Amino acid sequence: MSEINTSGDKRQFGEAILKVENISLSFGGVQAISDVGFEVRKNEILAIIGPNGAGKSSMLNVINGVYHPQVGQVTFQGETRHQMKTHHTAEMGIARTFQNIALFPGMTVIDNIMTGRNLKMKANFLEQAFYLGRSKREEIENREKVEEIIDFLRIQPIRKTPVGRLPYGMQKRVELGRALAAEPILMLLDEPMSGMNVEEKEDMCRFILDVNEDLGITIVLIEHDMGVVMDISDRIVVLNYGEKIASGTPKEVAGNQKVIEAYLGVTK
Amino acid sequence: MPETVSESGPSTNSNMPDTMPKILLDNARVMKDKIAMREKDLGIWQSWSWSEMAAEVRMLACGLAAKGFARNDKIAIIGDNRARLYWGMAAAQSLGGIPVPLYQDSVADEMAIIIQDADVRFALVEDQEQVDKMVDIFDQCPLLEEVIYDDTKGLYNYEQSYLNDYEAIIEAGKQFDSQNPDYFMQEVDKGSGADVGIFLFTSGTTGKPKGVVITHDNIVIISRSSLNFDKITADDEIVSYLPMGWVGDNLFSFAQSYVSGYCVNCPESQETVLTDLREIGPTYYFAPPAIWETLLTQIMIRMEDAPWLLQKLFHYFLGVAKRSGIKILNKESVSLKERLLYALGWILIYGPLKNNLGFSRIRLAYTAGEAIGPDLFDFFRSLGINIKQLYGQTEAYVFICSQPDGQVYADTVGVPAPEGVEVKVTDKGEVIYRSPGVFHSYYKNPESTADTKTEDGWVMTGDAGFFTPEGHLKIIDRVKDVGKMKNGAIYAPKYIENKLKFFPYIKEVVCFGDGRDYATAFISIDMNAVGDWAERRNISYSGYPSLAAHQQVYELIKECVEKTNRDLSEDEQLCHSQIKRFLLLHKELDADDGELTRTRKVRRKFINEKYPVLIDALFSDLEHCSFEAEVRFEDGRIGNIQADLKIWETEIIEPNVAKEAK
Numbered sequence: 022m023s024e025i026n027t028s029g030d031k032r033q034f035g036e037a038i039l040k041v042e043n044i045s046l047s048f049g050g051v052q053a054i055s056d057v058g059f060e061v062r063k064n065e066i067l068a069i070i071g072p073n074g075a076g077k078s079s080m081l082n083v084i085n086g087v088y089h090p091q092v093g094q095v096t097f098q099g100e101t102r103h104q105m106k107t108h109h110t111a112e113m114g115i116a117r118t119f120q121n122i123a124l125f126p127g128m129t130v131i132d133n134i135m136t137g138r139n140l141k142m143k144a145n146f147l148e149q150a151f152y153l154g155r156s157k158r159e160e161i162e163n164r165e166k167v168e169e170i171i172d173f174l175r176i177q178p179i180r181k182t183p184v185g186r187l188p189y190g191m192q193k194r195v196e197l198g199r200a201l202a203a204e205p206i207l208m209l210l211d212e213p214m215s216g217m218n219v220e221e222k223e224d225m226c227r228f229i230l231d232v233n234e235d236l237g238i239t240i241v242l243i244e245h246d247m248g249v250v251m252d253i254s255d256r257i258v259v260l261n262y263g264e265k266i267a268s269g270t271p272k273e274v275a276g277n278q279k280v281i282e283a284y285l286g287v288t289k
Numbered sequence: 290m291p292e293t294v295s296e297s298g299p300s301t302n303s304n305m306p307d308t309m310p311k312i313l314l315d316n317a318r319v320m321k322d323k324i325a326m327r328e329k330d331l332g333i334w335q336s337w338s339w340s341e342m343a344a345e346v347r348m349l350a351c352g353l354a355a356k357g358f359a360r361n362d363k364i365a366i367i368g369d370n371r372a373r374l375y376w377g378m379a380a381a382q383s384l385g386g387i388p389v390p391l392y393q394d395s396v397a398d399e400m401a402i403i404i405q406d407a408d409v410r411f412a413l414v415e416d417q418e419q420v421d422k423m424v425d426i427f428d429q430c431p432l433l434e435e436v437i438y439d440d441t442k443g444l445y446n447y448e449q450s451y452l453n454d455y456e457a458i459i460e461a462g463k464q465f466d467s468q469n470p471d472y473f474m475q476e477v478d479k480g481s482g483a484d485v486g487i488f489l490f491t492s493g494t495t496g497k498p499k500g501v502v503i504t505h506d507n508i509v510i511i512s513r514s515s516l517n518f519d520k521i522t523a524d525d526e527i528v529s530y531l532p533m534g535w536v537g538d539n540l541f542s543f544a545q546s547y548v549s550g551y552c553v554n555c556p557e558s559q560e561t562v563l564t565d566l567r568e569i570g571p572t573y574y575f576a577p578p579a580i581w582e583t584l585l586t587q588i589m590i591r592m593e594d595a596p597w598l599l600q601k602l603f604h605y606f607l608g609v610a611k612r613s614g615i616k617i618l619n620k621e622s623v624s625l626k627e628r629l630l631y632a633l634g635w636i637l638i639y640g641p642l643k644n645n646l647g648f649s650r651i652r653l654a655y656t657a658g659e660a661i662g663p664d665l666f667d668f669f670r671s672l673g674i675n676i677k678q679l680y681g682q683t684e685a686y687v688f689i690c691s692q693p694d695g696q697v698y699a700d701t702v703g704v705p706a707p708e709g710v711e712v713k714v715t716d717k718g719e720v721i722y723r724s725p726g727v728f729h730s731y732y733k734n735p736e737s738t739a740d741t742k743t744e745d746g747w748v749m750t751g752d753a754g755f756f757t758p759e760g761h762l763k764i765i766d767r768v769k770d771v772g773k774m775k776n777g778a779i780y781a782p783k784y785i786e787n788k789l790k791f792f793p794y795i796k797e798v799v800c801f802g803d804g805r806d807y808a809t810a811f812i813s814i815d816m817n818a819v820g821d822w823a824e825r826r827n828i829s830y831s832g833y834p835s836l837a838a839h840q841q842v843y844e845l846i847k848e849c850v851e852k853t854n855r856d857l858s859e860d861e862q863l864c865h866s867q868i869k870r871f872l873l874l875h876k877e878l879d880a881d882d883g884e885l886t887r888t889r890k891v892r893r894k895f896i897n898e899k900y901p902v903l904i905d906a907l908f909s910d911l912e913h914c915s916f917e918a919e920v921r922f923e924d925g926r927i928g929n930i931q932a933d934l935k936i937w938e939t940e941i942i943e944p945n946v947a948k949e950a951k
Contacts, residue, residue, distance in 0.1 A: 168331035173442070178560035180332065227443075235445055 034255070035063030038239060039207060044083055044093035046076075046263075053079045054090065054263045061207070066233050066240045068250045071260035072283060077243045078120060080260070081209045084241070085117055086110040098206070111140055114206035118196045118213060120243075126185030130195050133184050134170055137202025138163040170198045173235075174228060190221035197228060201236075208232065210242040214249060222246065226253055251275065259283070305513075307482035308505040310346070310383040312547045314477065317343035320550050323523065328372045329557035329565055337372065339550070347473050349373075350380035352462030353411065354472065356435055356453070360385035360479075363407050363488065367391045367400070367422075368415025370529040370555045373439045373455060375543055377413040382486060382505075384476050389488045389500070392534040397422040399498075404430045407488050407500050407732060413455075416440035424449060482506040488732055489536050489683050500732035501536075507686045510709070511726035512540065512548040515688055518707035519653055523550030525572045526650075530562045536683040537657060541575045566647035574651055577658035581665055581676070584646060606634035607671075614639075614671030619695055639672045648674055655679045657687075660764075662791035663699035670697070678702045680764060684741065684748050685710075686726035690762045701761035712762060718753045718779070719768045753781060755862060765863070770893065772803030778865035780808065785866060786891070788856060792849040793818045797878040799891050800868070801904055807869040807941070809907035811900070812846055813837070813877050819845070834875040834932065843937055846873060850939045857942075864944035870907050871939065872914070875932040881921050903934065912936055 037060035046054040054076045061067050069077045082088040084095060086105040094101050097113055116137070124133050141163060142149075148156040171180050174194050179187060184195055193213060200208055213229065214222045230253060232238050244250050250257060251271045259267040259274060261283040267274050274280055306312045316325070316339040325339040337345065358364065364381045366374050366388050378388040389407045391400055393415070400422055404412070410432055412423055416439065423436045427449070437453045438444065444452070466473065486505040490498045516522075529542035546553045551573070556565035592603055613627040623631075643649050656666070657679040669676045675694070680702035681687040688710060692703035705712040710724035723746045730738040742748050753771040754764040765771065765781035772780045782800040785808065789798045796815040802808030814837055822845070823830060830836040854867040878884040883895050897904065899918070906914035915933040 165331065168333075172331055175558070177332070177557045178564070231443060235443070 034065050037061060038063045038098050039084065039241075040096040041080075041084065042094050042096070044080070044090045044095070046079055046083060046088055046090040052263055054083070054260075056092075057260065057263070057265045058093070059258050059265065059268060061239060061241055063239055064233070064237060065255040066229070066242065066253055068254035068257045069241065069243050069260060070245075070247075070250055070257060074262075075260040076263040077260055078211055081117065081211055081241070081243065084110075085115050085209060108140075111203060114204075115209065116200040116203045116205035116207075117209035118193075118200050118211060120211040120215065122189075122192050122196055124184045124192060124196055124199070127183055129183055130171070130176060130180050130187075130198075131164075131167060133195055134167045134198045134202050135163060137199035138166065140203055141166075166204075167202060170201050173201070173231070174198050190217050190224070193217065193221075193225065194228065197225075197232070201232065201238075205238060207239045207241065210240060210244075212243055212245065214244060214246055222249060229253060305509075307509060308382065308477075308480040308484065309486060309508065309544070309547055310379055310477045310480060312509070313339075313343050313346060313379055316547065316550055320523065323550060324552050325546070325550070326372050326375070326553050326555070327569075328555040329561070329568075332557075334554070334568070342376070345373075346376045346379045346383065348459050348462040348466065349376050350383040350462070350473055350476075351466040351469075352458035352460075353380055353386075354384055354469075354476075355461040355465040356411070356458065358384055358386055358411055360476075361485075362386045362411065363389050363409045364411040364413055365389045365391055365400075365404055365407075365409045366413050366533060367419045368393050368439065368533070369559055370531075370533060370538070370542060371415055371439055372555050374413060374415065374533060375529075375553070375555075377437075378487070378543060379547075381411075382480070383473065385480055385484065387485050387488055389490070390533040390539065391490070392532050393419065394532075395534075397425040401426040401429050403490055403498060403500070404433060406498075407490075408432055410434050412436045414438050417443040420444060420447065420452065427451065480505070482509060485729065487539065489539060490534065491683055499734060499737055501683045502729040502732050503686055504729050507726045507728065508539075508544045509548065511686045511688055511707070511724070512544040514707035514709055514725075515540075515691075516545055516549045518691065518693075521545065521549055521551065521573055521653070525549070525551040525652070526554065526569060527551065527573050527575070528554045528556060528562070528566050528569050528571045528647075530556055530559070530566075531575065536681075536687055537575055540687045541573075563647070567645065568647070570647055570650045572650045572652045574648070574654040576654070576656060578656055578661040578665065579659075581656060581661065581669060585665060585668055588642065588646075603638055606630075606638040609634050610639065610671035611667070614673060615667060618670055618673055618675060619697065635673070643672060643674065651675070653677065657681060660787050661699070664791065666699045680762065682748075682750060684728045685722060685724055686728070688724070688726060689720075689722050689750070692761075696759070696761070698761065701757055701759075701763045703762065704760055705762070713747070714755055717768065718755065718771060720750045720752045720754045720762065720764065721747045722750065723747045774802060774808070774865050775804060775806050776865060779862050780866045781863060782893075784863065785810070785853065785857065785868065788853045789849060792852075794822065794845060795849060797885070797891065799878070799893065799896055800866075801907065802866055805908060808866045809904075810850070810868050810871040811874050811896075811903070812850075812871055813874040814842065814846065816877065833877065834930075837873040837875055838935065843873060843935065846871070847937055847939055851942075854939060854942050858944045861944075867941050868939060869941055870936055872903065872907065872934045872936045875930065875934060876920065879921075882919075906936060 039061040042058045044054050044057045057080065069080060071077050079088060083090050086107045086109060089104050097115065142159050171177055174197065176194060179191060184192055197213065214225050217225065226249060229240060233240050254271060256269060257271055257274045258265060259280050266279045266283060267277045306315045320339045322338045322340065324336045325342045327334045327336045364377065364386055366377050368374050381388045389409055391403055412433065414420055414423060414436060420436065420438050427433060434451060435453055436451055437455055437458055439455045441454055482505045484505055485502055486508050487503050488500045489503060490500050527541060529538065531538035542553050554569045556562045592600060609630045613623045613631050616623050617631060651674055654674055654676040656676055661678065666676065677692040677697050680690040682689060688707055689712060690703045691706040710722060712720060712722045714720055727746055727748055751768055752764050753766050753768045754762055757763055766783040770782055774780045780802045785800050786798040789795050789812065794815055795812055797813045799811040800808055816833055819836060819842060823836060828839060828841055830839060836842060850868050850871055857867050858864050880886065883892065885891060902916045903914055913933055913935045917929055917931045919927055920930050921927050
């Protein structure tokens with residue numbers, strides 16, 4: 022791929038679509054996050070890194086409304102909130118995948134991705150039960166959307182396979198598909214490449230870049246593989262013991278003394 | 290004394306359209322709304338009727354014309370079997386241009402050689418994967434000007450000015466057509482049967498690939514007569530999944546479809562072929578032996594997971610099928626009881642099995658490209674699948690010999706077919722042919738053309754063979770490898786080697802016997818099959834060498850060799866090349882060691898030079914032979930292996946055909 026034009030990046034980073042300000046979160050006496058704030062700009066890929074227990078997953082849970090921080094606020098597309106239910110965040114256009122796969126193993130790939138369309142279905146219970154006008158129309162529309170996602174992620178051969186029978190890397194891809202089905206504005210990916218081999222990681226990177234560049238979806242991801250993080254993210258936020266110790270472009274972060282110490286385990 | 294089997298000349302009606310684009314337009318008129326092509330996209334089979342397809346081709350042709358594509362320009366076609374790529378061929382032909390389909394999995398450098406050699410100006414490619422290759426080689430190919438891609442996925446950041454989206458070309462085509470409404474038809478009408486229709490490149494196992502120039506006459510006449518030979522009609526359906534660069538796919542997915550009007554179905558992707566096959570249920574099917582082998586393996590593996598009762602039923606009815614299925618297919622007489630059993634098996638096993646494979650509606654299936662194992666061949670025939678052999682070449686636009694219904698044998702390739710093909714065997718034993726499909730020339734390679742094709746149109750195949758008393762051609766080997774035994778009988782190593790390789794326990798064989806009193810063989814065992822066999826018998830071994838040296842393994846292989854000898858003894862010509870002594874090699878023959886080519890063909894000369902000690906021992910009375918040889922490990926290091934190999938004698942069966950004095 023010698024001449025592929027990655028320098029001529031056509032993406033424009035817009036204004037901040039997500040602002041996280043002074044977040045502090047504790048569970049009883051455990052301080053998971055203390056006074057962390059950052060911005061996510063439209064169309065970028067932002068990585069959150071840090072050692073185990075640094076508060077990365079908690080941060081994602083705060084953003085999509087699973088946890089309610091004691092202090093601080095989250096502003097998504099100009100809308101500030103303190104307390105919010107998860108389905109509200111989903112309606113606002115935030116989708117996520119999980120560190121441990123959270124699919125329905127007995128259902129097929131199509132059905133699993135279809136569950137991601139739930140929010141887009143407006144037909145009521147009766148219409149659905151009898152497959153009347155609106156319900157039928159919606160079913161066709163939604164199936165079409167799901168097929169587009171299947172095509173995008175190149176999972177045609179497994180579309181009718183129950184998810185439980187798929188290898189791990191494929192399940193991760195299906196999970197990404199389900200998050201895409203909600204047509205989100207912002208996608209939160211919690212360790213999308215954990216447990217993958219090199220080839221699967223390469224595929225996943227390609228898909229994340231395609232989601233970002235082709236579909237214009239903003240991405241916040243947590244990842245341990247430094248190679249991957251440095252390669253695909255535009256900016257990085259580094260957490261350690263619940264505190265933000267650095268942020269910036271991959272280059273800036275890689276040269277940051279505090280980050281090196283946190284990662285190499287040098288005592289402060 | 291050359292034998293000749295010839296049939297009457299080609300049947301061409303001068304009123305019939307003589308080029309592919311003319312046939313397409315004719316179909317669009319006559320078969321208007323009949324489905325011509327389907328392609329699965331977003332999970333749904335999209336379809337195009339002949340008139341819709343003709344309109345698509347017209348727009349694409351006009352789009353190409355707008356980009357400057359003109360008469361005699363070449364366009365490379367690269368990708369999996371997509372409808373749009375096939376349209377690209379017809380569109381180029383409409384303008385008097387020449388499509389050059391390539392093998393889509395070739396690496397960029399291999400493509401560059403062909404693109405340079407064929408003077409390609411345009412490329413129509415499938416997706417990002419192929420676009421990347423074109424971008425890589427663009428600077429090496431000074432004549433290449435425009436690259437058109439079908440699938441835009443992943444190409445958002447590419448800014449090379451020579452890249453064009455297919456849709457944009459179609460838009461340009463619409464505009465061009467409205468400004469020059471007569472252009473398309475004029476260009477189509479200018480074409481004639483004698484024009485070059487396509488370049489098909491030979492795979493190049495022996496050196497640089499050669500561009501075989503095929504005319505529209507070749508394509509059209511051979512398609513018509515072969516469809517006639519097999520009674521294929523517009524009602525047939527095929528699934529197109531073979532590489533577009535292969536002549537077989539061009540005939541099967543393009544030419545024959547245009548001429549007969551049958552529907553071509555393009556699968557969703559290479560990985561979904563088996564599912565798509567089941568959904569379409571083709572009536573006509575074309576596959577090399579490797580695909581049949583894969584199908585059989587899949588069936589067997591899946592059966593091992595089946596419940597006990599089902600397994601019993603399966604194996605019982607396979608037995609029934611083996612006894613009577615082929616006879617029934619050949620319309621021979623079979624007892625009533627066997628017929629009833631076969632009918633029951635049809636309901637319980639064969640029917641569902643074939644349905645599962647997508648073969649419920651199959652009327653005709655071809656295997657071509659290589660020799661097929663008799664067991665494999667018989668398995669599918671016994672299930673009532675009419676699989677037949679075909680012997681062909683790119684240079685003949687496929688057909689040289691083919692098996693007529695009811696005269697199908699595993700070890701011959703049939704009679705000269707279709708109409709108009711003549712086949713002879715020269716004094717040297719080489720098969721030569723002449724037919725309306727015989728290629729025009731090798732592109733820009735007059736020496737090779739002269740070497741292969743005589744003035745009066747006979748083409749050397751390089752294959753050695755002979756006609757059986759029934760008039761069927763039997764291919765035995767490459768001419769250059771055929772020798773003579775000391776008593777003057779033909780010695781054809783590959784023929785014997787193939788027979789042995791059809792045994793699952795044998796991976797590779799190298800035979801020796803040219804100018805000798807008897808034939809001998811190196812055999813390397815198939816580690817998986819023999820390993821599995823040994824485990825089930827509690828035979829312990831530590832690795833390949835120890836397994837290959839095991840007494841019981843020798844006995845196993847000896848049985849295989851003796852069975853082969855028995856087969857050979859029934860053959861008038863080859864009964865003298867039975868294998869008298871053999872040894873099992875301590876390692877697999879390997880391309881890394883130079884013993885095989887990358888396409889797994891034995892390199893005889895190299896082996897003769899590497900193992901003289903072993904060969905001498907085979908032709909002596911020794912019962913074992915120790916020697917030392919170099920091996921190259923996968924990481925490139927070189928080591929030495931010492932081995933002491935046993936040599937076994939096998940029984941030679943007296944020929945039961947008319948004996949010649951030794």
